[in-house]
Amino acid sequence: MVKYSLEEVEKALYKPSTYGPDVDLGLYTSDSAKTTEISGRDEIPVEARKAGERFGINVESAMYIQVDESALYRSLEKALGKYGVKIMPTRLALEKTDLGREVSWRLIDPRSDKYTASAFLHGGEVGYFIYVPRGVRVPVPIYTCLAITSNRRIQYAHNIVFVDEGAEAHVVTGCAVPHGVREGVHIGISEFYVSRNARLTFTMMHAWAEGMHIRPRTAVRVEEGGEYVSYYIIYSPVASLQTYPRVELSTGARAYLASIIAGSGNGIYDQGSAAILQGKNSSAEVVSRAVAGGYSEIYARGSIEAFEAESKGHIECLGLLISENALISSIPMITSRKPGAILTHEAAIGMIAEKEIQYLMSKGFTEDEAKSVLVKGFMSIKAPGIPLTVEREVERLLDIITRSALG
C-alpha cells in the first residue's frame, strides 16, 4: 500500500469532486465493517435477494455479497475453486496477502476528492478482492452484489481485481437498493489490474433510488497486450451519480468502455470514461448511450489521451431525449501528445425518429411498442467478449429499462 500522511488525506475530506453535485457526507452514517464467510445458500440475507431481483441477477450465484458494510463471501466455492480464483473481502486480503497490501490504493489516490478520502479514512475496507492466477481462463462469470438496505447510510466498498499474466476473467457486479430504501450514499473504490496478455471483462449494473448519491471511483491498469472491457448500465432514478473511470493502457493494450445511462426522475447522471494511451499500439474505444426521460440531466463524458504514436482511440457518445424536461450534454474530449496517434470522436443527440416509428406502426406495432423497440435498439451496445450468459442478462435488463424509460 502506498503511504499517505493522514493529515493530507484528512484535508481532502473537504475537497469536492471536479464533476457532479457536492454531497454533504456529514448527513449520513455508516456501520462498522463486518466480514462473514458463508457456504450454503440459506445464509444470504433476504434484503440482498430483493436487491438482486431488481436487475434479475440471481444473488445465490454471487461469490461476494455486501449488505451495507457487512461482507459475505464464499472463499471455497467449488465452481471457481477449481480455477484457483481467490475471492475475499478486501480487508482480509490486506491482512493475509502481500499482493493485497501491495496493490491497494495504488491506482486511486485517496486525496483525489472527499469521497476517496472518506472511503480511505472511514471505510472499513470491505468490498471484494478477486485474484485470478497466471494463465487461468475462467469461463464462468464471477458474480458480486452490493446492496444498501437502510436509509441515510453511506456504503463504502473497496474492490480490487487482479488478473495475472495471460489469465482471463469476467466479473459481474450488481449494485442496488431493494424497493423501499430511498436515501443514501454509495462510494465504491475499484482498482483493477489486468496483467500482461490478460483479459478482464467487467459488467456493472446499477439500480438505485431517487434519493441516492452514487460516487464510484474506478481506475484500471492494463499491462502490455492486455485487454479490458467494461459495460456499465444504470437505469434507476438517483439523486446523483458521478463517476469517471480511468483506464491506463500499456503497449498493445486495448480497452472497450461501454456505458448505458437511462436517466429518469430528477436525477443528475454525470458519467464518463477516460482512456490513457500510454503505450505504442494501444487502443481504446469509448461508447456511450444516454436516454434522458423525466426531469433527468445526463452529462456523458468521454476522454482519450494519447502519449504514444501508433495508438488509436475513438469516442462515440449518442444521446436520445425522450422528455421535454430532460437534458443531455455530451462532452467528448480527445488529446494527442504524439504525432501518429489517431483519435476521433462522434457525438450526437436526437429524438426517436418519427419515420422509424411510423414504419413500425405500419408493421402492426402500436406507437408505444414501436418506441420501445427503437429505444432498446438505440441502447443496444455489443461489447466484445462478454460471456453469453451475461449478454442475456444485459438484454433482459434493457427490456426492463425500455419499459420503465417510456413509462
Added chain:
Amino acid sequence: MSLEVQGLSVAVDDRIVLRDISLTIPQGELHIIMGPNGSGKSTLLASLMGLPYLKIISGRIYFDGRDITKLPPYERAKLGIALAHQNPPEVKGVKLREIARFMLEKYRCDDSAMFSKLLKIDPLLDRDLFLGFSGGEKKRAELFLSLLQSPRLAMLDEPDSGVDVESAEIIAHAIELLIHKKSSVILVTHTGLITNKLNRIDGVHLLIDGSIAYSGSPDEVLPVVFKFGYRRGVEILKGGKNG
C-alpha cells in the same frame, strides 16, 4: 369486395398531394399503379396504410365494407393490410429477427420458413434492420416482413426498383405467391419492368400529378405507356377512348 377508395384527397405539410382518388380493388386481384416520379404513388399507399404524417382532407377508405379512414396503421395491419415500403428506414441496434419475431407472434404466420427460404432471408436475420443492406436485400427483407402479416391486401411500393435480375425474379415469385394465397395486391412501379414477369394483372392505374389519369387493362395501357411515356400515353389512351 376488398378495398374501396372514394374521393380521397391527402395533404403533406399543408400541401395537397393526392386529389379526389377513387379506386376499387376486388379481393384477390393484382393492380398496378404507375406514374412519373413525384406523382403521389407512395403517398397513396401510405394513406391507405394510415401513416400519421399524412392528413386526409376528404374522402373515405373502405376495407371489406368497413370504414377505415380514421384507423391507425396498426389497426389496419391487424385487418390484414400490409405495406412494403419503398425505402424502409435503416435502424441501428434493432435486428431484422426481432421485428420478424414480433410479427410472427402477432400474426401467427405458418409459412415463415418457406417465405424466408424463397426470399433468401436467413443471412439477413441477425443484421441491424436494413443497415448496409444492398438494394435487393432491402426489397427482399421488406417483402418478407409484409408476407409475415399474411396480408389480405398487400401494397408493394416499387419492389422492383434498384434490384439485380436475380432479386427481381425472386420478388416476382413472392408476388405470385401472395396472389395464390388470395391476397389482393397493389403494386406500385415506376419503371414497370416487373410487369412482364407477372402471369396475371387485373388492372393498371396511371397516377399523374396526384390524380388517377387513366385506368384500364394491362394489354391496353402498358404498351402505350412503355412506348410513349406517361403524359403522352395518357393523351393517346384518352383520345383512343373518346374517338
